[in-house]
Amino acid sequence: MSGAANPVKPLEQTGHEDPDKLAEFEQHIANGGLIEPGDWMPDAYRMGMLGMAEHHANSEIIGALPEGEWITRAPSMRRKLALTAKVQDEVGHGQMLYRVSQELGKSRDDMLRDLVMGKTKYHNCFNYPAPTWGDIAMIQWLIDGAAIMNQKTLADGAYGPYVRTMNRINMEEAFHFKSGEDMVLTLMSGTKSQKNMCQDAFDRWWPVSLMFFGPADKPDAENKPAMKWRMKVEKNDSLRQRFVDRFAPAAMDLGLIINIVTKNEQGLVTSASPDEELVLNEETGNWSFTDPDWDEFWRVIRGNGPCNAHRLSLRRFSYEQGAWVRRAIGSGTTSLPPAA
Amino acid sequence: MSKIRERQFDHESELTAPTPDTEHWIIYTQKKPEAPFKWAGSLNAPDLELAMQFAGEHYGLDEACVAFVVHHADQATDGPCGIEPLEPGNANGTDGPSWSVFTLPRRGGNLQQAGTINAADAETALARATTTFADGKFHQVRVVPSDQLFLCTGESTLIWRLHDMDYKFAKGYSKGVRAKWTRIRDKQSYEEYRKEDIHKHF
Numbered sequence: 001m002s003g004a005a006n007p008v009k010p011l012e013q014t015g016h017e018d019p020d021k022l023a024e025f026e027q028h029i030a031n032g033g034l035i036e037p038g039d040w041m042p043d044a045y046r047m048g049m050l051g052m053a054e055h056h057a058n059s060e061i062i063g064a065l066p067e068g069e070w071i072t073r074a075p076s077m078r079r080k081l082a083l084t085a086k087v088q089d090e091v092g093h094g095q096m097l098y099r100v101s102q103e104l105g106k107s108r109d110d111m112l113r114d115l116v117m118g119k120t121k122y123h124n125c126f127n128y129p130a131p132t133w134g135d136i137a138m139i140q141w142l143i144d145g146a147a148i149m150n151q152k153t154l155a156d157g158a159y160g161p162y163v164r165t166m167n168r169i170n171m172e173e174a175f176h177f178k179s180g181e182d183m184v185l186t187l188m189s190g191t192k193s194q195k196n197m198c199q200d201a202f203d204r205w206w207p208v209s210l211m212f213f214g215p216a217d218k219p220d221a222e223n224k225p226a227m228k229w230r231m232k233v234e235k236n237d238s239l240r241q242r243f244v245d246r247f248a249p250a251a252m253d254l255g256l257i258i259n260i261v262t263k264n265e266q267g268l269v270t271s272a273s274p275d276e277e278l279v280l281n282e283e284t285g286n287w288s289f290t291d292p293d294w295d296e297f298w299r300v301i302r303g304n305g306p307c308n309a310h311r312l313s314l315r316r317f318s319y320e321q322g323a324w325v326r327r328a329i330g331s332g333t334t335s336l337p338p339a340a
Numbered sequence: 341m342s343k344i345r346e347r348q349f350d351h352e353s354e355l356t357a358p359t360p361d362t363e364h365w366i367i368y369t370q371k372k373p374e375a376p377f378k379w380a381g382s383l384n385a386p387d388l389e390l391a392m393q394f395a396g397e398h399y400g401l402d403e404a405c406v407a408f409v410v411h412h413a414d415q416a417t418d419g420p421c422g423i424e425p426l427e428p429g430n431a432n433g434t435d436g437p438s439w440s441v442f443t444l445p446r447r448g449g450n451l452q453q454a455g456t457i458n459a460a461d462a463e464t465a466l467a468r469a470t471t472t473f474a475d476g477k478f479h480q481v482r483v484v485p486s487d488q489l490f491l492c493t494g495e496s497t498l499i500w501r502l503h504d505m506d507y508k509f510a511k512g513y514s515k516g517v518r519a520k521w522t523r524i525r526d527k528q529s530y531e532e533y534r535k536e537d538i539h540k541h542f
Contacts, residue, residue: 036447038418096381099384102384109359109361110358117355165381168380175510175513177537179507182517185520246533250533323356323357329386330359
């Protein structure tokens with residue numbers, strides 16, 4: 001899962017490109033063509049695609065951490081098998097996306113080092129805690145559901161290797177989503193305490209899901225390189241609206257209440273009240289809803305979320321623990337692993 | 341959780357020494373016997389043995405297939421990826437060693453095995469492959485020396501799925517999920533909701 005379609009960093013054109021080649025490149029993209037690695041591309045496009053693919057790859061391997069913590073605590077063998085397979089998938093997506101990024105000119109080691117030093121980012125949603133099994137269900141239903149919506153549009157992008165990788169990844173995301181949906185349905189068909197656990201988790205993840213698609217688009221988003229060059233093909237706001245239109249009625253049918261919440265520093269809900277804005281507009285078919293707390297979004301993206309430090313330190317721990325293996329296979333010599 | 345896992349680092353100099361990337365390998369999988377091998381992805385590994393192992397784990401076991409082939413990325417020679425489909429050329433000849441030919445049916449699609457040709461070098465191989473295989477239906481040709489393609493049929497590396505893996509495929513959930521939804525939602529709402537699913541993967 002990931003939300004790499006929405007890089008927050010502005011992507012500026014360099015202005016130093018051959019105007020004829022640039023015009024041909026843009027016309028090719030406007031005609032629906034794909035860019036392959038051997039094709040000419042502006043430096044800004046290469047850098048933009050690298051940033052996007054690297055952010056996506058980082059999100060995949062960091063995204064495996066909150067769910068990975070629950071493998072040992074899964075409630076049944078089938079759930080344990082599914083969760084293990086899902087975590088394995090996410091790390092596999094990371095490997096594929098790091099390869100796409102490597103072909104755009106950055107070494108894997110540099111990407112992993114930049115990640116653990118906080119020089120590059122991963123998706124905001126993985127900086128929130130998953131204190132119950134209900135959170136695992138919600139991550140798979142809501143976050144993977146949002147990821148599928150997002151990544152289906154990314155598969156319509158213009159960079160061939162990324163498009164091919166998206167198609168492979170989406171195939172596996174379909175399982176992640178279905179598995180989560182099954183878990184939510186099971187919990188909401190269960191006992192009162194199961195339903196309460198599910199509602200609490202829903203309260204934690206609904207606003208995070210709304211933030212998943214990134215901040216509101218600027219008015220001229222279509223003319224900015226990210227959309228003009230089909231690095232992303234749909235606006236954040238329209239994806240968010242589609243998400244709400246699909247998931248809000250489903251959640252209510254399940255018996256879940258869509259609340260406006262406040263959270264403490266640990267990311268746990270301290271107060272919740274029903275979203276009064278949540279109304280279906282019969283004419284448009286769209287649901288209106290209360291915007292998530294964008295101050296919280298920016299606070300978390302700047303590294304001050306409930307789990308930023310924890311996720312990065314665990315990733316760093318893995319990087320350090322794996323160093324002896326990388327050295328051994330790289331040089332053909334072996335040394336003992338560091339003591340735990 | 342152990343305290344070491346929560347250690348914070350502020351300086352890059354505290355990081356372990358960097359390590360160079362390992363070799364780049366490309367993998368093609370075969371879904372059914374006699375079907376063409378199709379591009380599956382690529383990976384990094386220090387040597388062929390580990391590349392085959394990794395490919396079996398990641399691309400073989402992960403997605404149902406009966407065999408896969410691996411080659412070093414440096415062994416591939418790609419022709420230009422034309423916007424228009426390639427037309428046959430006029431380079432003929434049968435001298436030289438064997439090259440495996442892969443073709444790209446559409447830009448953004450996956451390269452797939454087309455056959456073999458003989459040629460003395462990569463450039464000639466590309467030209468002869470275009471003559472032999474181009475039929476106005478694909479956009480790019482890749483040639484790889486046939487002796488540099490390494491095949492795994494599952495005899496030495498586990499790539500076979502011998503057990504029920506319903507738990508890890510979306511279709512494994514579809515029936516149960518539908519039954520649970522239709523207990524609480526009418527059919528029309530459920531079908532509307534399902535529109536966003538990726539049907540072709542179920």
